[in-house]
Amino acid sequence: METKSLTLIQAINEGMKTMLTEDENTLILGEDIGKNGGVFRATVDLQEEFGEKRVIDTPLSEAGFVGGAVGMALNGLRPIVEIQFLGFIYPAFEQIATHVTRIRTRTMGHYSIPMVIRAPFGAGVRSPEIHSDSVEALFTHLPGIKVVCPSTAYDAKGLLIASIEDPDPVLFLEPMRLYRGERNDVPSAKYSIELGKGERIQEGEDVTVLAWGAMIPVALKAAEQMKEQSVSCDVIDLRTLYPLDKDIIADSVQKTGRVVIVHEAHATGGVGSEITSVINDTAFLYLKAPIERVTGFDVPIPLFSLENEYLPTPGRVANAINKVITF
Incomplete structure (x- = not known):
């Protein structure tokens, strides 16, 4: 092709x-x-x-x-x-x-x-x-x-x-x-990807990391950092936020028992909260630690000089991964 x-x-x-x-x-x-x-x-x-x-x-x-x-x-x-x-x-x-x-x-x-x-x-x-x-x-x-x-x-x-x-x-x-x-x-030819289906972009056994959009490279960099500590991350790109791919979320969480959700939107009322509800419905008894969210803050997105302070970083995601691993 x-x-x-x-x-x-x-x-x-x-x-x-x-x-x-x-x-x-x-x-x-x-x-x-x-x-x-x-x-x-x-x-x-x-x-x-x-x-x-x-x-x-x-x-x-x-x-x-x-x-x-x-x-x-x-x-x-x-x-x-x-x-x-x-x-x-x-x-x-x-x-x-x-x-x-x-x-x-x-x-x-x-x-x-x-x-x-x-x-x-x-x-x-x-x-x-x-x-x-x-x-x-x-x-x-x-x-x-x-x-x-x-x-x-x-x-x-x-x-x-x-x-x-x-x-x-x-x-x-x-x-x-x-x-x-x-x-x-x-x-070059026409092809399509089914809506409502996420994708596992990195296979791992220890922690599920769920993200989308611009947070995918951030999640992958954090997962790479965690390899130095012999922690493997199952990184899921949700791709569709409504309807969510509940099957891929449940499958991953039931495997790892630990979850970090990453999005740059504000924390309160963000899609991460709905994902947490999906996990509670489908994989609660598999959890080995409370779910961690790494998000933007509940403030208007700041201008230039503070923009990087607002956005989730690989370091913040890695800290969250460590938190669920050591719980």
Whole structure:
């Protein structure tokens, strides 16, 4: 199979290009995505290839173009909406919570909303206020929309294609800290990765480390540090935050009996709390130590000089691993 060495942002572009080519009902809309190719250049060259009617520059109105995408999806199109930063999605939250997530139920299954909302998120790139928010938990509380977050270029293309083909809405979170990081060999042909399935990216016996997005490299670095102490970590990339892959969580925790959950979102009400509930339901009697969470703090994400103090680090994760090992 022919492959290309791509960054995560290039793989996202490839995924959209694949679907624009295959399905004339697929289109993209958002701010500055056409002539400028998007603020991160995720849509670069797509308007030139597919035209202004399929790669549409919109006004600065998240509520407006997300609401417009609802009408498109109801009438047989498959819109891909780009939100420039997840922190800019709040004006559209009413459309998402009131319409995007409810149409299938409201119409008793007669209509669905096959749309994808793409949004860069997370800290670590020195963005201004509101640009670095990690509020994925707000959307995992809304039945009717899937929440997906890749951490590699290979996963990004496969998960995005699966999201576009899904008959229901998907919030596709893109960790901008990883946009131009490591490259992966990505198949040139179309492929998809099933939504709702996590992946074990490192096999281990002593501690389960659960993470997603930009926290995957952090978790892997911590796991590497722990090898010096002869501690092996079972590192799980959840990939989909709603619905969670409860089977892979339970399987790993029942094997190791110790758990560290890593996310950069605020601690209170974060997805880590829901994961803890899943473990209590499926593997409580296997636990050898209390579950540890390594997260951001319950403060607005700080600006440049303190950003690194906010984010989980390999050192903080390693300390949590040591804590559950020595309990």
